[in-house]
Amino acid sequence: MSGLFDLVVNNPLLLAEAALNGLLLGGVLALLALGLNLIFGVLDIVWIVYVDLAMLSMYLIYFTVQVYGWPLILGAVAGVGLGILLGVGVHLLIITPILNSPPVNQLLATGGLLFFIQSLATFLWTTDHKSVRLALPTLEIAGMFVSFARLIAFGLAVIVMIGLYLFLTRTYIGTAIRAVSQDRGAMALMGANPQKVYLVTSAVGGALAGVAAALLIIQYSVHPYFGAAFGPITFMICVLGGLGNMVGAFVASFIMSEIISIGGVAFSTEMGYVIAFALFIVMMFIRPSGIFSKRQ
Amino acid sequence: MTAKRAAAGVLLLAVLVAPLVPMGGIRQYVLHVVIQIFIWSFIGNAWSLMGRFGLVSLGHGAFLGVGAYTTTLLWNFYGLTPWIGVVAAVAAAVVLALVVAYPCSRFGIVGHYFGLVTLAVGEVIRLLLIAERDWTGGSLGLTLKTAGDASFKAIQYADKRVFYYGALVVWLGGLWVWHRLDRSMARAAMEAIGEDETAAASVGIHVSRFKLAITSLSAALTAVGGVLYAQYIAYVNPETLAGVGVSLRIVFAVVLGGMYSVLGPTVGTALTISLSEYLRVKFGVHYIGMAETMYGLVLVIFIIFLPSGIYGTLRDVLRRPRNRATAQA
Numbered sequence: 001m002s003g004l005f006d007l008v009v010n011n012p013l014l015l016a017e018a019a020l021n022g023l024l025l026g027g028v029l030a031l032l033a034l035g036l037n038l039i040f041g042v043l044d045i046v047w048i049v050y051v052d053l054a055m056l057s058m059y060l061i062y063f064t065v066q067v068y069g070w071p072l073i074l075g076a077v078a079g080v081g082l083g084i085l086l087g088v089g090v091h092l093l094i095i096t097p098i099l100n101s102p103p104v105n106q107l108l109a110t111g112g113l114l115f116f117i118q119s120l121a122t123f124l125w126t127t128d129h130k131s132v133r134l135a136l137p138t139l140e141i142a143g144m145f146v147s148f149a150r151l152i153a154f155g156l157a158v159i160v161m162i163g164l165y166l167f168l169t170r171t172y173i174g175t176a177i178r179a180v181s182q183d184r185g186a187m188a189l190m191g192a193n194p195q196k197v198y199l200v201t202s203a204v205g206g207a208l209a210g211v212a213a214a215l216l217i218i219q220y221s222v223h224p225y226f227g228a229a230f231g232p233i234t235f236m237i238c239v240l241g242g243l244g245n246m247v248g249a250f251v252a253s254f255i256m257s258e259i260i261s262i263g264g265v266a267f268s269t270e271m272g273y274v275i276a277f278a279l280f281i282v283m284m285f286i287r288p289s290g291i292f293s294k295r296q
Numbered sequence: 297m298t299a300k301r302a303a304a305g306v307l308l309l310a311v312l313v314a315p316l317v318p319m320g321g322i323r324q325y326v327l328h329v330v331i332q333i334f335i336w337s338f339i340g341n342a343w344s345l346m347g348r349f350g351l352v353s354l355g356h357g358a359f360l361g362v363g364a365y366t367t368t369l370l371w372n373f374y375g376l377t378p379w380i381g382v383v384a385a386v387a388a389a390v391v392l393a394l395v396v397a398y399p400c401s402r403f404g405i406v407g408h409y410f411g412l413v414t415l416a417v418g419e420v421i422r423l424l425l426i427a428e429r430d431w432t433g434g435s436l437g438l439t440l441k442t443a444g445d446a447s448f449k450a451i452q453y454a455d456k457r458v459f460y461y462g463a464l465v466v467w468l469g470g471l472w473v474w475h476r477l478d479r480s481m482a483r484a485a486m487e488a489i490g491e492d493e494t495a496a497a498s499v500g501i502h503v504s505r506f507k508l509a510i511t512s513l514s515a516a517l518t519a520v521g522g523v524l525y526a527q528y529i530a531y532v533n534p535e536t537l538a539g540v541g542v543s544l545r546i547v548f549a550v551v552l553g554g555m556y557s558v559l560g561p562t563v564g565t566a567l568t569i570s571l572s573e574y575l576r577v578k579f580g581v582h583y584i585g586m587a588e589t590m591y592g593l594v595l596v597i598f599i600i601f602l603p604s605g606i607y608g609t610l611r612d613v614l615r616r617p618r619n620r621a622t623a624q625a
Contacts (some may be wrong), residue, residue: 046408048544097600103408104352108551109599111544116592123585224585226587232540238413270427277416277423284413285399 003266014265017144022261023254024150027157028215032230033237034246035208041181041244042201045095045106048208051113052227053086053236056117057213059222062130062186072132073216077104079217080210087206091199114227121224131221153215160211161250163205169245173200181244211256233260233273242290252290256280311464315457327456329573333566334463335525338549339471340561342517345477347547349554350490355418356518356546359389361425361538363519364526366440369431371450372441376600378451382523388521390512392417397511401504404493415540422539435532440526450529459528466524467562472516474558474617477513486510553597554605563607 007015036050042211048055057079064075094109134150168174173196178198180187188194220226237256256276263272315327343356353395366388367381396417400410425432433439444449444456477483485506488496497503526532538543545568551563571594575587602609 017585046412078588088386094596094600097604101603103348104411105551105599105603107408107411108544108547109596112548112592112595112599114592115544115548116589119585119588119592121585123583123589126584161376236411236416241410243408270423271469274420274423274427278418280416281396281413281420284405285403 004262005264007266013143013168015262017146018262018265019148019258020141021150022258024146024154025255025261026257027154028212028219029230029234029257030250031157031160031208031212032216032234033253034161035205035212036234037238037241037244037246037249038164038177038181038208039201039205039245040238042177042219043095043185043198045110047090047110047205047237048107048231048235049090049117049227051231052114053083053090053206054209054213054216054230055121055222055224055226056086057083057210058217059121059130059154059215061214062132062222065132066130069093070096072134075132078216079213080207083206083208083213084203085206085209087202087204087209088199089204090206093200095198095202113140114231118224123163123197125224127224129221129223131192132142132217134218136218140167146217149155151220153219154212157215164208165246167204173197177201177204181296233276240282240283240290245290249292315460324456327460327567331456331463331528333458333562333569334460334467335521335528336546336549338463338467338483338524338564339518339521340546340553340565341470341474342514342521343469343546344555344561345474345517346514347550349486349491349510350406351507352407352411352547353414353514353543354377354540354547355414355416356514356545357418357538358392358414358421359362359515359518360522360525360542360546361421361534362389363522364424364532364537365432366519367436367523368440368526368532372438373431376525378523378578379449382520385519385523386516389515390492392421393511393515394508397558398504401507405494410567411547415489415543418539418543422534425534425538432534435533435534437536440530440532442530449583452530463524466520471562472556473513473517482506482510498547516554530611536625548595550605552595552605556604556610557607557611560605560607564605 007018032051032054035048039045039047040048060082061072061075061079064070064078065072070078071196090110090113094113098106098109134149136152139144139146139148139151156224168178176187176197177194177200179192180201184194187197216222216230233256237252238249241250241252248293259279260272260277263275266272267275315323315332339356339360343353346353363382363385366376366385368382370376370381371378396414399405400413405413426435429435437460440450440452443452445452445454447453485496485501485617488499489503490499493503522537525537549564549568550561552568553562554560568591572587572591573588579586598606604612
């Protein structure tokens with residue numbers, strides 16, 4: 001713990017900067033976690049491939065913007081469109097045929113897709129890191145350096161999350177989605193069509209992956225193993241917050257991102273993740289159904 | 297039964313004499329592929345000991361990595377022979393298994409949750425191996441200190457035939473363990489636990505004890521597989537021996553073959569390794585990633601259309617309909 005102690009005592013400004021960066025990372029992670037959690041809550045399937053779908057959208061945005069010279073906004077819209085298509089595609093082609101199979105097979109089918117996408121990306125675009133270069137300044141706030149791109153990404157993530165909240169609470173289909181995630185059997189008895197709810201959920205989940213892709217590509221470069229880098233942490237956040245629990249996932253995103261960011265500065269990047277995963281494992285034992293669940 | 301035994305005998309004989317058949321230049325390559333099939337089948341077999349009872353671990357890479365790195369580090373830094381190192385490796389893997397499995401069992405973590413916890417464990421081990429780069433070499437990996445072309449003490453042999461027979465023996469040992477478990481009372485208990493823990497506990501099955509025992513056994517065998525692989529390749533790397541990638545590969549191979557039958561993991565592993573080798577040879581270095589792409593596609597198709605695995609499906613088709621229900625159970 002000497003790294004952390006040293007940081008707190010001798011370099012509080014660096015600590016504050018790490019905390020702020022953690023907060024900003026948390027916004028984008030929350031977007032991914034909410035998308036995955038929405039699908040999990042409704043379909044009861046872990047899409048292992050989820051972040052890899054976002055990765056494909058990142059590639060699309062990269063190519064439209066850097067190679068074909070589209071404005072970034074247009075590229076981002078295309079990325080979200082691809083996200084929706086991928087969400088619907090995964091649901092119709094992979095999940096629907098095995099909706100009644102054991103959960104393990106469903107999980108593995110999306111895992112197989114992960115291998116497919118990862119290798120296809122390597123094959124088509126090689127393992128080079130590709131990034132959209134934005135001429136955005138680095139802001140200095142009270143002696144801390146914060147990337148403007150991260151600030152924008154955080155702001156947009158918050159706006160999209162508010163939109164998602166309104167969609168889930170104020171629209172008919174949003175209410176139906178929440179209803180299915182609470183009780184799947186009852187929903188069918190009430191006369192709603194579960195297939196349609198599944199499809200809309202997958203599309204919304206895909207769209208969130210697309211938005212996250214647009215916000216990620218302005219901060220990180222994309223490569224075929226991007227999904228593998230961000231995937232596990234996204235599942236952990238969902239479980240930590242309680243699978244299907246949107247508020248829990250939101251809060252858990254920030255807990256995890258702060259640990260990764262501060263741990264990364266105090267020790268090393270890997271140790272930041274090790275601490276985050278270790279906390280996840282411990283929390284699973286203390287509160288298996290999420291941080292906001294009532295203890296049975 | 298006698299026909300089956302005879303067929304098995306002929307097959308075993310063929311496997312035994314195969315390395316002695318003169319095959320010219322391709323012998324080394326064929327042996328290399330078959331050795332890998334033996335080792336990974338053994339590991340898949342170890343995984344399926346748990347997997348068939350609903351304890352789906354997505355973090356077996358953790359045990360593989362702990363096993364392989366324990367012997368490698370002991371050999372490289374202290375010159376301790378892997379023959380003793382393997383005992384330490386198994387002990388370390390069992391301790392890790394208990395540390396994970398005890399709370400999981402105590403707090404009733406099953407299904408998806410168990411999968412995700414084990415996935416996190418696999419990642420923790422991978423990241424720790426990378427973070428402790430001063431001894432482990434980080435993501436660059438670590439080469440075993442060489443001890444000549446043929447060293448019994450170091451378990452290093454330039455001649456692949458030694459590893460061929462060694463891996464064959466280990467693989468057969470794995471099948472024997474699987475078979476013994478399949479015939480034991482523990483199997484009935486574990487199946488009951490897999491179906492419904494509360495019901496199993498109510499008829500007097502000690503749920504935690506069985507779960508911990510089966511997890512430890514699986515982890516121990518996986519660690520042995522990791523050690524064998526490290527000795528054979530003489531190089532360890534956190535990406536190939538720990539983390540999500542390798543953990544999922546193990547699961548895929550087993551699910552592909554079928555985890556409810558003794559030869560399922562072997563059939564699945566033989567198929568996945570042959571497929572990826574074939575694709576690698578066919579596409580070569582010109583289309584990097586193409587082989588893996590097709591591998592992923594084939595996996596998805598198989599999981600959708602042959603959910604009980606190739607071997608499982610084949611066996612179900614061959615058996616009389618009367619037996620079909622029991623084969624699935």
